[in-house]
Amino acid sequence: MIRLASTAKAALAAALLTAFAFVLIGPLANLALWSVAERWYTPYKLPVTYGTRYWEQVFRPTGDAMASLGTSVWIAVLTVIVALALSIPAGYALARLKLPVRALFMVMFLLPQAFPSVAIYINVARVFYQIGINGTVFAVVLVHAAHGLVYSVWIAAAAFAAVDKDLELAARNIGASPMRTFVTVTLPLAAPGIIASGIFVFLESLDEFTGTFFVGVPQVTTLPLLLYNAAMGGNYQVASITALILLVPSVLFMLFIERFLRADVLAKVGA
Amino acid sequence: MQVGVPDRARSGAAISVRDLHVAYGGTRVLHGVSLDFTPGSFTALLGSSGCGKTTLLRSLSGFVPVQSGSIIVGGNDVASLPPEKRGMAMVFQSYALWPHMTVLQNIGYGLKLRGASKAEIAAKVASMLEFLGLTGYEGRKVTALSGGQRQRVALGRALAIDPGILLLDEPLSNLDAKIRMTMRHEIRAIQQRLGLTAVHVTHDREEAMTMADRLVIMQAGRIAQVGTPEEVYDRPASAFVANFMGAENVLPLHVERSERGASLRAGDATAEIAAEAFDALPAGDAVAYFRDDVARLDATDAPASDDLLVPGRIAARAYPGGVYRYRVEAAGRQITVDDAARHELGTKVGLRIPLQRLHIFPASEAGIAA
Numbered sequence: 001m002i003r004l005a006s007t008a009k010a011a012l013a014a015a016l017l018t019a020f021a022f023v024l025i026g027p028l029a030n031l032a033l034w035s036v037a038e039r040w041y042t043p044y045k046l047p048v049t050y051g052t053r054y055w056e057q058v059f060r061p062t063g064d065a066m067a068s069l070g071t072s073v074w075i076a077v078l079t080v081i082v083a084l085a086l087s088i089p090a091g092y093a094l095a096r097l098k099l100p101v102r103a104l105f106m107v108m109f110l111l112p113q114a115f116p117s118v119a120i121y122i123n124v125a126r127v128f129y130q131i132g133i134n135g136t137v138f139a140v141v142l143v144h145a146a147h148g149l150v151y152s153v154w155i156a157a158a159a160f161a162a163v164d165k166d167l168e169l170a171a172r173n174i175g176a177s178p179m180r181t182f183v184t185v186t187l188p189l190a191a192p193g194i195i196a197s198g199i200f201v202f203l204e205s206l207d208e209f210t211g212t213f214f215v216g217v218p219q220v221t222t223l224p225l226l227l228y229n230a231a232m233g234g235n236y237q238v239a240s241i242t243a244l245i246l247l248v249p250s251v252l253f254m255l256f257i258e259r260f261l262r263a264d265v266l267a268k269v270g271a
Numbered sequence: 272m273q274v275g276v277p278d279r280a281r282s283g284a285a286i287s288v289r290d291l292h293v294a295y296g297g298t299r300v301l302h303g304v305s306l307d308f309t310p311g312s313f314t315a316l317l318g319s320s321g322c323g324k325t326t327l328l329r330s331l332s333g334f335v336p337v338q339s340g341s342i343i344v345g346g347n348d349v350a351s352l353p354p355e356k357r358g359m360a361m362v363f364q365s366y367a368l369w370p371h372m373t374v375l376q377n378i379g380y381g382l383k384l385r386g387a388s389k390a391e392i393a394a395k396v397a398s399m400l401e402f403l404g405l406t407g408y409e410g411r412k413v414t415a416l417s418g419g420q421r422q423r424v425a426l427g428r429a430l431a432i433d434p435g436i437l438l439l440d441e442p443l444s445n446l447d448a449k450i451r452m453t454m455r456h457e458i459r460a461i462q463q464r465l466g467l468t469a470v471h472v473t474h475d476r477e478e479a480m481t482m483a484d485r486l487v488i489m490q491a492g493r494i495a496q497v498g499t500p501e502e503v504y505d506r507p508a509s510a511f512v513a514n515f516m517g518a519e520n521v522l523p524l525h526v527e528r529s530e531r532g533a534s535l536r537a538g539d540a541t542a543e544i545a546a547e548a549f550d551a552l553p554a555g556d557a558v559a560y561f562r563d564d565v566a567r568l569d570a571t572d573a574p575a576s577d578d579l580l581v582p583g584r585i586a587a588r589a590y591p592g593g594v595y596r597y598r599v600e601a602a603g604r605q606i607t608v609d610d611a612a613r614h615e616l617g618t619k620v621g622l623r624i625p626l627q628r629l630h631i632f633p634a635s636e637a638g639i640a641a
Contacts, residue, residue, distance in 0.1 A: 172353070
C-alpha cells in the first residue's frame with residue numbers, strides 16, 4: 001500500500017516535471033528546429049530538409065536583420081543612458097526618503113503600468129506626430145525610456161537603500177563633500193544594482209514591441225518589428241532566428257544577476 | 272614617533288556644548304545638554320539605550336541636526352556646519368569601512384581629499400599601519416580582515432587626518448571579549464600619546480571606567496552626573512546613577528533626624544549615624560542602594576556596631592566561583608549578597624551592610640530608577 005503510494009507519488013512528480021520541461025523547453029526546441037528547417041510542410045512532423053540557408057540570410061551584412069539589429073542595439077543603448085541619467089538621482093532620493101513619501105513616489109512610477117499600454121501609445125503617437133518626431137529614433141528612445149524607468153528607478157532605489165548610511169557618514173566625517181561622497185562611496189557600492197537595472201532597461205528596450213510599433217513604424221525597424229513582419233509574412237525561419245537572437249541577452253542577464261547581484265539588494269526591490 | 276604619524280606635542284581641541292536641544296522627527300531626544308570637553312581629555316558618555324548618548328555624539332559630528340544650542344570648537348560655533356567642516360574624526364560601531372576599497376584606500380581617503388600625493392599617502396598609511404600593528408596590510412581588502420583588524424583600520428582612517436577630536440561610537444561592542452580588552456588599552460594609549468580630545472559613547476560601565484578620565488552619565492536626554500570614575504562610582508548623585516553604576520540592591524528605609532545625627536530604620540533593624548557623616552541625608556521615607564559585594568551575612572544576634580544589621584532569610588544560593596551568591600529576603604525585599612561561607616536555604620541570617628557603603632536617596636526620587 002505504502003509502496004504503491006510512493007510509486008504513484010514518484011510517477012506524479014515525473015509527470016509534472018516532464019510537463020514543466022515541455023512548457024519551458026518545448027517552444028525553444030520548436031524555435032531551434034524552425035531556424036534550421038529549409039523545407040517543412042504538413043503532414044510531416046519534422047522538417048523535410050535541414051540547412052543553414054536562413055541563418056546565412058539573416059546574418060548577411062546587407063540583410064534587413066543586421067540593419068534592424070543595429071537599430072535595436074543603438075536604441076537600447078540610448079534608452080539605457082536616458083533611463084540611468086534619471087534613475088540614479090531619483091533612485092538615490094527615493095532610497096533616502098522617509099517611508100510614506102517613498103511609497104507615494106513608487107506608486108507614481110508604477111501607476112502608468114496599470115493602464116493598457118496600447119491606449120497610452122496611441123495617444124503618445126498622436127502627440128509625437130503633432131510635434132513632428134514620430135518615426136524617429138529619438139521618439140522610440142523616449143517611449144522605451146519611459147517604460148524602462150519604472151523598473152530602473154525601482155531597482156536603483158533598492159541598490160542605494162542597501163548602502164549603509166554610516167559608510168556615507170564616514171566619508172563626510174573625514175572631509176568629503178556630499179557630491180564627492182556620492183561619487184566615491186555610494187555610487188561604487190550601488191554599482192552592481194545600477195548595472196543590473198541598466199541591463200534590464202537594455203533588455204526591455206530590445207524586446208519592446210508595442211511602443212515601437214506605434215511611434216516608430218515605418219521609419220524605424222527594430223528586431224521585434226522584423227520578427228513580427230517575418231512571422232506575418234509566413235517566414236517562420238527568419239522569425240525563429242530573430243527570436244533566438246533576442247534570447248541571448250536575456251540568458252546573459254540571468255547569469256549576471258545570479259553571479260553578481262547581492263541577495264540583500266534583491267530583497268530590497270519592492271520594499 | 273615615526274614619520275607621518277601625528278606628532279605627540281599637538282594637543283586636541285576643546286569642545287563646549289551649550290544648551291543643546293535635539294529632536295528626531297518630533298520626538299525630543301536631548302533636552303538642553305551643556306558640557307565642556309577640555310583639550311586632551313577622554314570623556315565617556317554612559318547610559319542605557321535611548322538615553323541620548325549616541326544622539327549627543329552624532330550631533331557633535333554633525334550627523335544629526337541640532338534644534339537649538341551651540342557647539343563651540345576652537346572659538347567657532349560649528350552647530351550649523353556640515354560634518355565635513357567640523358574637523359572631528361569618528362570611529363563607528365559598525366566600523367563603516369568601505370568594502371570596495373583596500374586598507375590603503377580606506378586609510379588614505381582623508382589624505383587624498385586633502386590633496387596629498389600618492390607617495391605621501393603611501394608613506395603616511397605605512398607608518399599608520401605600523402603604529403597600529405598592521406604593517407604590510409595596505410593591499411588587503413577590508414572584507415578579508417578580522418573584527419579587531421577592521422576596528423584598527425577604522426581607527427587609522429580617523430587618525431590619518433590628524434583630527435583634534437576623536438569621536439568613538441561604541442567602537443568595541445562588536446568585538447569579542449578578549450580583543451575588546453586589548454583594544455581598550457590601545458585606544459587609551461593612542462589617545463594619550465597624541466593628546467586628542469576623545470568622546471566615547473558606550474553602555475558598558477567597566478569599559479567607560481577603565482578608559483575615561485571623566486564619565487558623563489545620561490538619563491532620558493539629560494545629564495544625570497558628571498565626574499571622575501571614582502566620584503561617580505562612590506558618590507552617585509542620584510538613585511538612577513547609583514543603580515546604573517551597579518548598586519542594584521534596594522532597601523527601603525525610614526530616616527529620623529535628631530540633633531545628634533540621624534537614625535535609620537529598615538524593617539526591624541535600626542542604626543545611628545553622626546550628623547557630619549551624612550550631611551545630605553534625606554528625612555522621612557528613603558531608599559538605600561548598595562552593591563552585592565559590600566554586604567555580608569552574619570548571625571541574627573551579632574552586635575550591629577557601626578553597621579546596619581537587617582534580619583533576613585536565605586531564599587536562594589548559587590556558586591559563581593570564589594564566593595557564594597545568596598538571595599536574601601530582608602525588609603520585604605530580595606537582596607543579592609556575596610559571602611564566602613556556605614549556608615543552607617531557609618537559614619535566618621543577619622544582613623550586615625556598612626553604613627558608609629549605602630547610597631541613600633529620598634523615596635520619591637527612587638521611583639524613577641526602580
